[in-house]
Amino acid sequence: MITAEQKPIQEIIQYIAPYSKILLVGCNECVTVCAAGGRKEVGLLASALHLNHLKQGKNIDIREITLERQCDPEYVEELAPYIDGVDAVVSMACGCGVQTIAARFKKTPVFPAVNTRFMGASLSQGVWSERCKGCGDCVLGITGGICPVARCSKHLFNGPCGGTSNGQCEVSPDIDCAWRLIWERLKELGMESRYEELMEAKDWRPGGAGGPGTIIREDLA
Amino acid sequence: MKTDSRLEKVLASGELAVTSECGPPRGCRPEKVTEKAALLKDHVDGINVTDNQTAMVRMSSCTAGILIKQMGLDPIIQMVSRDRNRLAMQSEILGAYSFGINTMLCLSGDHAKFGDHPMAQGVFDIDSVQMIKMVQQMRDKSLFQGGAKIDGPPKMFIGAAANPFADPFELRVMRLAKKVKAGVDFIQTQCIFNLDKFEEWMKGVVDRGLDEQVHILAGITPMKSVGMARYMKNKVPGMDIPDDVIKRLEGVPKEQQPEEGIKMAVEAIERLKQVKGVHGFHIMAIEWEEKVPQIVEKAGLYPRPKV
Numbered sequence: 393m394i395t396a397e398q399k400p401i402q403e404i405i406q407y408i409a410p411y412s413k414i415l416l417v418g419c420n421e422c423v424t425v426c427a428a429g430g431r432k433e434v435g436l437l438a439s440a441l442h443l444n445h446l447k448q449g450k451n452i453d454i455r456e457i458t459l460e461r462q463c464d465p466e467y468v469e470e471l472a473p474y475i476d477g478v479d480a481v482v483s484m485a486c487g488c489g490v491q492t493i494a495a496r497f498k499k500t501p502v503f504p505a506v507n508t509r510f511m512g513a514s515l516s517q518g519v520w521s522e523r524c525k526g527c528g529d530c531v532l533g534i535t536g537g538i539c540p541v542a543r544c545s546k547h548l549f550n551g552p553c554g555g556t557s558n559g560q561c562e563v564s565p566d567i568d569c570a571w572r573l574i575w576e577r578l579k580e581l582g583m584e585s586r587y588e589e590l591m592e593a594k595d596w597r598p599g600g601a602g603g604p605g606t607i608i609r610e611d612l613a
Numbered sequence: 614m615k616t617d618s619r620l621e622k623v624l625a626s627g628e629l630a631v632t633s634e635c636g637p638p639r640g641c642r643p644e645k646v647t648e649k650a651a652l653l654k655d656h657v658d659g660i661n662v663t664d665n666q667t668a669m670v671r672m673s674s675c676t677a678g679i680l681i682k683q684m685g686l687d688p689i690i691q692m693v694s695r696d697r698n699r700l701a702m703q704s705e706i707l708g709a710y711s712f713g714i715n716t717m718l719c720l721s722g723d724h725a726k727f728g729d730h731p732m733a734q735g736v737f738d739i740d741s742v743q744m745i746k747m748v749q750q751m752r753d754k755s756l757f758q759g760g761a762k763i764d765g766p767p768k769m770f771i772g773a774a775a776n777p778f779a780d781p782f783e784l785r786v787m788r789l790a791k792k793v794k795a796g797v798d799f800i801q802t803q804c805i806f807n808l809d810k811f812e813e814w815m816k817g818v819v820d821r822g823l824d825e826q827v828h829i830l831a832g833i834t835p836m837k838s839v840g841m842a843r844y845m846k847n848k849v850p851g852m853d854i855p856d857d858v859i860k861r862l863e864g865v866p867k868e869q870q871p872e873e874g875i876k877m878a879v880e881a882i883e884r885l886k887q888v889k890g891v892h893g894f895h896i897m898a899i900e901w902e903e904k905v906p907q908i909v910e911k912a913g914l915y916p917r918p919k920v
Contacts, residue, residue: 546695546721546735550742550795551788553721554776554803555850562850563724575784588787590794593699593743593758 393422393513394486395520396429396506398437404482405444407503411479412451414441416505417471417493418458419485426520428506429484431458437484437505462489468496475500511542528598528605534586536577541594543570549591615752615798618716618770619687620659622920623893624799624828629886630893631914632689632801632830633905634661635681637672646677647684652902654686656909658917659716661801661895664691668728675705679712688714689772693722698738699747699758706748710767718772718801719744723850742795745773749796771796775829776803777814778853786817793826800827801895804834804845807853808884815888824890831885834897835904836874839863875908882912 408414416438424430438454445452455474459467462485471481471493481502483490494502510522525542531549532539541547545563552571555562559572578584598605614621623630633653638645646662653660660681664674671677678688690709692702706717721741725733739747739758747758748771755766773792777785789800805811811831818824836842839862846854858877865873878896885891894914898905909915 545724546737546740548721548737548740550740550791551784552779552781553741553851554774554779555723556779556781557850559780563726569780571784572781575781587784588791588794590742590746590791593739593747596738 393425395426395509395512396423396486398428398506404505413453413478415455415474415478415481417483419462419489420460423485434458463492468492535574538573540570616715616768616770620716621770623658623918628918631657631909632659633657633896636663636666637677639671643680646680649902650681650686653905656906659687659689661689664693668723668725675709678714682713689716689718690714691718693720694737695722695735698736706767716770720774742791745771745795745797770798772799773797775800776851777811779851793823801830802832804832806858807855815890819890828892829890830893830895831891832895833878835878838870878908879911
């Protein structure tokens with residue numbers, strides 16, 4: 393899923409300072425799972441903003457709504473009845489959601505309330521870790537199911553650099569060396585010989601180097 | 614001969630090769646390069662020029678290499694995949710070779726986190742193994758990495774690094790094998806302080822016959838002080854400093870530690886000369902270039918062969 397973290401409250405306050413009627417929009421998908429921008433976080437942020445304005449003796453009207461999926465125009469359309477009654481939208485979805493709202497409602501400013509971080513997986517309650525860079529040409533089939541693009545700090549394709557220490561990355565002892573993990577996994581699978589196959593220089597076009605990506609499925613479009 | 618590289622000629626002659634290195638300055642002072650290179654000139658077969666080492670901005674390795682080349686010496690330019698994509702690498706190689714630079718080293722590079730621009734985006738378009746293959750294809754097939762023909766190919770003698778001390782140890786010979794498969798000509802190793810472990814790695818190298826396919830230059834760094842040894846043990850990624858090394862330096866008064874460090878470096882060279890597959894030494898005297906001639910002489914590696 394796409395992970396996100398709430399922005400510092402002061403940054404959000406600055407965005408909305410000129411406005412008094414706010415539509416605060418959450419999303420029921422990824423940001424709900426990573427507890428950054430679901431219904432619960434919408435409620436908490438609304439309370440925090442109310443409190444801040446109260447302290448400053450200002451009035452603010454916040455309408456809270458959480459859409460099923462903010463990156464989908466069908467659901468974003470649900471905001472249409474409210475949009476004319478507000479000065480600005482604050483979105484708690486990932487960058488995809490923010491932009492879907494901005495594309496639909498041209499005259500109303502929309503501000504992000506979260507920082508979108510990465511495509512990751514849940515490791516344990518409250519812990520998420522990056523697992524995919526969306527490179528567009530998945531190599532997991534030859535790297536034992538561990539991604540060198542997302543999990544090696546230098547996204548090396550042909551083995552660990554010289555900086556590995558006690559099996560951890562030179563960038564931080566908290567980061568596992570991806571190539572140590574790949575090697576251990578290949579050994580477990582009895583596929584050690586795969587390590588010595590040269591991985592060719594990557595074509596980065598599908599992952600963004602070719603310009604912003606678009607997928608068109610003729611059978612569905 | 615694949616190239617006009619002096620290092621290639623020395624290695625082909627069967628003599629033990631000697632290289633050293635010179636870190637370019639953090640500013641526009643060409644004399645800092647030429648002064649350092651002048652200290653090394655009669656005692657080495659090639660001078661590595663580091664490429665933004667430890668991710669600190671410095672004069673570019675290619676440019677500093679040109680300054681050294683213009684002194685009539687033999688630079689070995691280092692190139693890290695951290696700072697350049699494949700277009701920038703190849704254009705730099707064309708430029709370097711146009712100035713007569715014919716020897717280079719392909720590296721991944723320290724992560725930007727270690728340097729003075731930790732906020733920078735690392736490039737890592739290709740890795741060091743892919744870089745070796747790219748440079749070899751430029752030399753032997755006159756082709757750019759993208760497949761187009763080169764009009765006047767660069768004939769580079771291709772080096773890479775190996776760290777026998779990083780984890781996982783069992784992968785380290787295989788990693789070298791990959792670099793050999795990609796077309797590397799010579800290897801300069803990480804600084805060797807744990808000689809037993811290095812010899813164990815070399816045994817793995819020889820057992821696979823890799824010593825017949827690549828020249829290995831053993832990395833030697835003289836310790837200036839016990840403080841430097843402790844720092845390298847604790848702070849430098851991928852470094853293996855046995856406690857014996859620290860104890861030995863601790864055992865002599867501070868003012869005698871530099872001399873002891875040099876003695877240890879010379880002893881290491883003497884021991885490693887006996888190791889099958891070691892074809893030379895890469896002496897990295899960090900900000901201590903003036904001691905390199907002394908080490909080379911004491912280790913019986915002077916004079917350098919005329920090739």
